Amino acid sequence: MNAKQVWNDLKTVRESSPLVHNITNYVVMNNTANALLAIGASPVMAHAGNEVIDMIKIASSLVINIGTLSDKWIDAMELAIRAANKKGIPIVIDPVGAGATPYRSESCLRLLSKANPTIIRANASEIMALENAAIKTKGVDSTASSDSAMDAAKSLAKKYKCIVTISGKTDHLTDGDKVISIEGGSDMMPKVTGLGCTATAITGAFAAVVEDKLQAAASAMAVMGIAAEMAEEKAEGPGTLQLYLLDAFYNMSKEDVEKYLK
Amino acid sequence: MNAKQVWNDLKTVRESSPLVHNITNYVVMNNTANALLAIGASPVMAHAGNEVIDMIKIASSLVINIGTLSDKWIDAMELAIRAANKKGIPIVIDPVGAGATPYRSESCLRLLSKANPTIIRANASEIMALENAAIKTKGVDSTASSDSAMDAAKSLAKKYKCIVTISGKTDHLTDGDKVISIEGGSDMMPKVTGLGCTATAITGAFAAVVEDKLQAAASAMAVMGIAAEMAEEKAEGPGTLQLYLLDAFYNMSKEDVEKYLK
Amino acid sequence: MNAKQVWNDLKTVRESSPLVHNITNYVVMNNTANALLAIGASPVMAHAGNEVIDMIKIASSLVINIGTLSDKWIDAMELAIRAANKKGIPIVIDPVGAGATPYRSESCLRLLSKANPTIIRANASEIMALENAAIKTKGVDSTASSDSAMDAAKSLAKKYKCIVTISGKTDHLTDGDKVISIEGGSDMMPKVTGLGCTATAITGAFAAVVEDKLQAAASAMAVMGIAAEMAEEKAEGPGTLQLYLLDAFYNMSKEDVEKYLK
Numbered sequence: 001m002n003a004k005q006v007w008n009d010l011k012t013v014r015e016s017s018p019l020v021h022n023i024t025n026y027v028v029m030n031n032t033a034n035a036l037l038a039i040g041a042s043p044v045m046a047h048a049g050n051e052v053i054d055m056i057k058i059a060s061s062l063v064i065n066i067g068t069l070s071d072k073w074i075d076a077m078e079l080a081i082r083a084a085n086k087k088g089i090p091i092v093i094d095p096v097g098a099g100a101t102p103y104r105s106e107s108c109l110r111l112l113s114k115a116n117p118t119i120i121r122a123n124a125s126e127i128m129a130l131e132n133a134a135i136k137t138k139g140v141d142s143t144a145s146s147d148s149a150m151d152a153a154k155s156l157a158k159k160y161k162c163i164v165t166i167s168g169k170t171d172h173l174t175d176g177d178k179v180i181s182i183e184g185g186s187d188m189m190p191k192v193t194g195l196g197c198t199a200t201a202i203t204g205a206f207a208a209v210v211e212d213k214l215q216a217a218a219s220a221m222a223v224m225g226i227a228a229e230m231a232e233e234k235a236e237g238p239g240t241l242q243l244y245l246l247d248a249f250y251n252m253s254k255e256d257v258e259k260y261l262k
Numbered sequence: 263m264n265a266k267q268v269w270n271d272l273k274t275v276r277e278s279s280p281l282v283h284n285i286t287n288y289v290v291m292n293n294t295a296n297a298l299l300a301i302g303a304s305p306v307m308a309h310a311g312n313e314v315i316d317m318i319k320i321a322s323s324l325v326i327n328i329g330t331l332s333d334k335w336i337d338a339m340e341l342a343i344r345a346a347n348k349k350g351i352p353i354v355i356d357p358v359g360a361g362a363t364p365y366r367s368e369s370c371l372r373l374l375s376k377a378n379p380t381i382i383r384a385n386a387s388e389i390m391a392l393e394n395a396a397i398k399t400k401g402v403d404s405t406a407s408s409d410s411a412m413d414a415a416k417s418l419a420k421k422y423k424c425i426v427t428i429s430g431k432t433d434h435l436t437d438g439d440k441v442i443s444i445e446g447g448s449d450m451m452p453k454v455t456g457l458g459c460t461a462t463a464i465t466g467a468f469a470a471v472v473e474d475k476l477q478a479a480a481s482a483m484a485v486m487g488i489a490a491e492m493a494e495e496k497a498e499g500p501g502t503l504q505l506y507l508l509d510a511f512y513n514m515s516k517e518d519v520e521k522y523l524k
Numbered sequence: 525m526n527a528k529q530v531w532n533d534l535k536t537v538r539e540s541s542p543l544v545h546n547i548t549n550y551v552v553m554n555n556t557a558n559a560l561l562a563i564g565a566s567p568v569m570a571h572a573g574n575e576v577i578d579m580i581k582i583a584s585s586l587v588i589n590i591g592t593l594s595d596k597w598i599d600a601m602e603l604a605i606r607a608a609n610k611k612g613i614p615i616v617i618d619p620v621g622a623g624a625t626p627y628r629s630e631s632c633l634r635l636l637s638k639a640n641p642t643i644i645r646a647n648a649s650e651i652m653a654l655e656n657a658a659i660k661t662k663g664v665d666s667t668a669s670s671d672s673a674m675d676a677a678k679s680l681a682k683k684y685k686c687i688v689t690i691s692g693k694t695d696h697l698t699d700g701d702k703v704i705s706i707e708g709g710s711d712m713m714p715k716v717t718g719l720g721c722t723a724t725a726i727t728g729a730f731a732a733v734v735e736d737k738l739q740a741a742a743s744a745m746a747v748m749g750i751a752a753e754m755a756e757e758k759a760e761g762p763g764t765l766q767l768y769l770l771d772a773f774y775n776m777s778k779e780d781v782e783k784y785l786k
Contacts, residue, residue: 027553027569029289029330033455038500043455044359045289048332054363068553070572072332097568101578191774193557193567237771238562247499250453291551291592295717300762305717306621307551310594316625509761512715 099129361391
């Protein structure tokens with residue numbers, strides 16, 4: 001990763017303050033909105049079928065997160081996705097818990113089949129579940145299943161012509177061919193709920209303003225990792241970590257990017 | 263503003279601990295409840311059509327916030343509003359995002375037409391959108407549109423016979439004739455999601471126990487600004503600001519009111 | 525209370541990391557998830573009728589909290605309860621606001637009648653309201669009403685063959701005969717929204733892995749009180765208290781348990 005590029009992308013987010021339309025889960029709505037504000041973007045949360053199409057008209061990107069999904073919300077996500085595709089703004093999808101229940105996997109596939117997604121961000125097991133489900137629904141036996149999340153990510157990236165971000169101790173991003181890996185973050189991150197959802201939302205902000213979408217996704221994950229390291233230096237546990245993370249998004253300077261980017 | 267009056271009103275809230283019934287948005291529910299508790303009020307969140315009328319029976323004021331509106335919630339808001347009007351308790355309305363989509367503007371007008379609102383609290387653009395929508399729906403061309411949010415606020419205050427609070431860097435409140443302006447707060451406030459919603463909820467607490475509703479609204483905004491200044495002295499960013507804000511609501515003394523009130 | 529037992533139970537939670545399925549209220553979802561993560565458990569929030577039965581298949585306990593109830597959510601809770609009973613995993617119920625409206629009381633009774641609950645955790649007035657409602661619905665006049673929450677708790681414990689936890693300044697737990705009382709906690713706890721809900725969720729984590737359910741409930745409340753005392757030493761108000769509480773769950777050592785347990 002190139003610190004100068006990450007810093008430039010962050011500056012662009014701050015200067016453009018893109019409106020990111022989130023249809024996300026109840027657990028993380030507050031954190032997501034705060035993370036987007038702290039990074040310099042403008043969040044909007046709206047899920048009513050009556051207004052998502054109008055909201056897309058003023059949005060610069062759409063973030064879809066199925067964490068606490070239900071039929072009505074999936075319907076609204078589909079409406080928003082269609083409107084976003086029509087308008088040509090980036091769509092970032094977070095398939096929270098894909099594989100945990102058939103309903104989650106099927107809802108993901110339903111959304112992805114309409115989405116022309118720009119970026120899918122998930123953890124390794126969700127990516128593998130998604131790829132597995134995609135194979136199964138084609139009637140193809142999954143004996144040829146992926147050896148690893150990276151294989152699954154590449155396959156998904158090719159299938160949906162999108163970027164796939166696998167977040168974890170090391171983040172891996174791919175457009176199906178090229179792979180970018182990013183070190184960083186804090187070991188306490190898995191002890192704070194919804195930091196994956198925060199990464200997805202931040203990705204939505206960068207995707208809104210950075211032309212090269214693989215670069216957008218990579219800069220977002222880099223900023224996430226840098227902020228987590230900055231926060232970890234002050235935090236005494238996962239409770240304080242999440243607050244210092246927001247402070248770090250807000251305060252992150254060029255020097256911080258250079259210092260913490262690996 | 264008169265520090266003695268603000269302090270007296272705050273003391274009244276703490277001593278009476280009014281039950282404030284909130285039908286609000288998913289993003290801020292937690293913060294709203296915490297702010298009301300910290301200030302000394304008792305929050306209740308309930309939105310089911312099956313119980314809002316019963317909940318109003320034990321409530322001292324009603325706070326309606328359309329942030330993440332949908333048809334079912336608007337229906338429940340309408341039921342609660344009718345019950346609150348019948349009981350004669352104050353109703354505070356926060357028209358979040360009015361003007362952003364037609365659904366928001368129409369829902370606001372629908373609620374306001376039933377509400378006999380006591381106080382409307384919003385930012386400048388929401389107030390102007392609301393006023394504009396109110397004019398349009400009467401079939402009156404809006405070429406005679408307001409020159410500023412203050413004109414729109416006065417017009418709304420007269421139309422609905424209520425107080426209108428415009429929050430911003432400087433807060434302006436009006437009953438249609440008289441105007442109160444309040445300085446204070448922190449520049450980081452717009453970087454924390456839902457502080458406007460917090461102001462609305464706090465306004466609901468003061469409206470429940472302070473007879474003069476313009477004074478109630480003004481004391482609420484003064485306390486909001488004082489708490490933000492107290493919080494800003496400790497905060498290192500928007501993440502920590504929101505926590506210290508709750509601490510400040512809880513700890514605010516007569517001396518703090520005198521020191522920070524402008 | 526025995527510090528060694530509490531520490532052993534906490535270690536078991538951390539080592540087993542049980543998946544706790546929560547169907548809870550909008551206000552506390554984030555805090556509940558964070559508390560479960562900080563204590564070492566794995567939270568999942570899912571409420572769609574389409575998936576709760578599947579989610580129970582991978583869960584080690586079920587936590588039901590009616591804080592922001594509505595018909596659809598109560599339906600899903602009932603589905604999850606049936607599945608949890610069939611699978612034989614513990615069910616912890618938090619009857620938030622029982623007694624405040626008839627809808628709440630009736631929904632509680634409806635759920636309890638299906639639940640074979642393992643543990644009910646509530647405050648004194650909710651326990652009394654629940655007991656009162658249970659008596660009334662049997663057509664028995666409540667002139668023989670309980671003299672205290674403890675009597676009501678014992679009666680409920682016998683009626684539903686479960687543990688009842690009454691949380692308050694002192695926590696009291698009973699299986700209908702035996703009573704355990706636990707001192708501790710912070711006076712600021714009632715000024716933070718949803719700490720009762722956190723206690724319920726933590727109880728769900730302990731119930732998932734500790735065989736003796738009265739002991740599980742007692743260890744959970746002990747850990748809650750210890751964490752609150754640890755947090756109170758650093759907190760300057762209810763805002764910071766809730767963050768330090770999460771840090772304390774995460775950092776709590778054997779020495780902390782020995783030092784703070786009364």
